[in-house]
Amino acid sequence: MTEHRITVAGVAVDTRHWIGGERIASAGTFTDVSPIDGSALGDIARGGPGEAAAAVAAAKAAFPDWAASSRAERARILHAIADGVEKRIEELAIVETTDNGALLRSHRRGVMPRVAHNFRFFADWLLTLDHEDFETRGHTNHVSWDPAGPCVLITPWNAPLMLATWKVAPALAAGNTVVLKPAEWSPLTASLLADIAAEAGLPAGVLNVVQGYGSEIGDALTSHPDVRRISFTGSVPTARRIAESAAANLTPLSLELGGKSPLLVFADADLDLAVDLAVEQYDNAGQVCLAATRFLVEESVAEEFTRRFVGRATALNQGDPRDEATDIGPNIHSRQLEKIDGFVQRALAAGARAVIGGHRGDGQYYAPTLLTDVRQDSEIVQEEVFGPVLTLQTFADEDEAIRLANDTRFGLAATVATGSRERAERITSQLVAGTVWVNCFFVRDLQAPFGGSRLSGVGREGGTWSFDFYCDLKNTVTAPNGWKNHG
Template identity: 55%
Template sequence: MNKMLDVSGIAVSPDHYINGARVASNETFELFRPIDQSSLGQISEGTAEHVEAAISAAERAFPAWSALSAAERKPYLDRFAEEIGKRADAFCVLESNDAGVLLSRMRHGVVPRAKLNISWFAEHALKLQDHPIDTEQAHHIVRHDPAGVVAIITPWNAPLMLSTWKLGPALAAGNTCILKPPEWAPLTCSLLADAADAAGLPPGVFNVVQGSGANTGAKLVSDPRLARISFTGSVPTAKWIAQAAGANLVPCSLELGGKSPFIVLEDADIDNAAATGALMYRNAGQVCLAGTRFLVHDKVAEKFVAAMRGHVEKLNVGDPRDEATEIGPVIHPRQVERVLGFIERAVVGGAELLWGGSKHPFGAQYIQPTMLTRLQQSDEIVQNEVFGPVLTLQTFGSDDEAIALANGTDYGLGGVCYGETTHATAVAERVRTGFIWINSFGIRDLAAPFGGIKRSGIGREGGNWSFEFFCDIKDIVVPKKPFRASFSQR
């Protein structure tokens, strides 16, 4: 076991968690704070041996864990949620340091949601057992049986929330899991292993193997012993995962990028729409479900821009560990270069900067909240996910034009539509996307489906949809009348 890291007074292990124990690696990678680029320490890199050990441990643990009923697994998961709560402050500090997530958002949103992700799905699993269907011919007992060993791969923008969002239903369904945290932000996933250990989850039920996607992740997703792969991240990585999984016919759930429209109709409450629009800069724009393409009716565009500018100018850019901060850093120097490249190419191509457009003086990994206009639908910055504090604005003159613009990319994750409720709902029904908020943003319920269409992903997470993926659905058929075999039957 390697020496514990000290991150702003929080002790966290840099090592893997396999079969109920910490496992060190001779191969390591360095982790940096996005706030000031200072080193957080060396993290164990998962090798083929670590991936093999984790999968073998999960395989050994599966028979006993899957044999438990949902009611018998629930106390383990309730304790897991409680242990997450006990470490709330530590989770907040760690993710603010390695991912640059706002401390206020962690404290008031992410950690409570992480606890709920575990406990809610443990409770919901109780409702899935032995669902009966009666027909004229037979009594059907439809079961949600555990699938087996599950690989969970999470992104760097929300590692704790998205890890628990997947672990909750996977574990509640009776699967055993291997979590591969994001290379740029692995610390809260490491602490999650401590919470699972303290909750008494049996060895091998939950494992954490750290490392890069190209090395550790590639070894994990190509293993034929996996029963499921759940991934949230970029489209290029998803294509590689799907190809590797396809060779072994392993089902994948893929929640990918977004280029979601934020539609402002002529009859919208402009100031409310503008205030919500400023929220799209949350987490420095590193939010897949944010509405990043503003589509505004030309009759209210000038008023909307003025109102949103006023809200954006009030945003406090700074250290995410400060409760007053509203916009923190972009996570990595490579991501900073990528985001600034999008802006520079757009401006060279004729786009107009309404505000922002360059680095923020607070620090090297900070970018000003930016809005660009005078764009063509075919422009790179309209079509591709930037994943930084950069928004675009286009105008329209009719509902049909707004809908054509909204549907005019290869993405289809989410959306926002502001306007008179009946009108906005009618427009939303024609937007091709996995979900869309009317006169609101970010309202989520664990019972509701979440996911996208087109390049934004495959499958849905949440409620029964999560269990449909993490389970093998079995129909036990009991005939109501004596059965007599006949070759004419089908």
């Protein structure tokens, strides 16, 4: 290791901020730790109000030229960034696995290719973004999407680079400049993204990356009067603080927050398919906001569903995420592990039964858990755990299934397993959720709206919805007459 640079699995990563096209150190640092074995990966620049102000100033200075650039030029550079990501997929995958503990095979085959796709999709969508002109009493209405200004993007630790670029790509495509603040538990691939963007020709100051704790740098970013958009993915309590911080400047917010999503299994469902969907909920050690953590199973098939699920779940291989044979890796941090175990132990003390799991493993691993005999109003059913912990309840009919499914403060997603198209249509029309999957899970198209209802979020992004958020929409109305003829 040299000053300001660490080596992670053979990959060099700069630990400083990226502000205005330069690497900037801070007086203080924080230690980044791998959840795989608890080893220290390195000391990361710990930003505060000074770094926040510098990053926003750089974004503000770079905004006029970037906003004035053509759609074709912005699209070209975004495609060049995607090219850079694709050239470094293996490096990005191993660094992120080491940093956040998610499966290496998933990063290689799905997550990092999706990072590149995020840039390509929004680059291409930008070139087709249009609204047909329309007339009002002979006057022509023309809708345009104008760049809004500097954007602050605050991203989570469970899929750091993929979720960061889900925000960065449309913000840049829209003609905005960006200050990206990655989660302090998984900051490394954001630093590599800064390198890739610079190599692709993105002008200095258009993308800035600052690291640190939310309480020290996050508040300074979200309260800054020159910030014109804030997008955040994370917890409800943090979102409330961000909203309060942004309120003084009326800065528009996009918030993608927690979930307590249901998986509804009806008696007419293909049970093997339903079990496949259920086992998928342990993906990323349960650290997925969209996970259907509440199984709601029709009484007549609950025993058979449970039997098959237990057989599949207990066969999962938990271990080192760098091993191709591993199905479940570690949880991100010792504090998160304490939180997960606290939820489970309180549920067990209140009368829940652990069909499988219900305890810690070694290190930062938590045993895949399924709890039954849980009350609808209990903490374990109502609050997001964000770990490999699922609950199972039964229902007698459709009305009870819908009531149980909707009876939380959240509304991010829902999954339905049924063999009846008519039932699927009845059920999905009544579910409170931003996304509903029927006989499938985690099928996502970037042109679809994404977001949550209730405490699961504010707003929608994806396709044109992303540009609606990251732009100032303008309607220009032109009279049919009044032009002077200059010949």
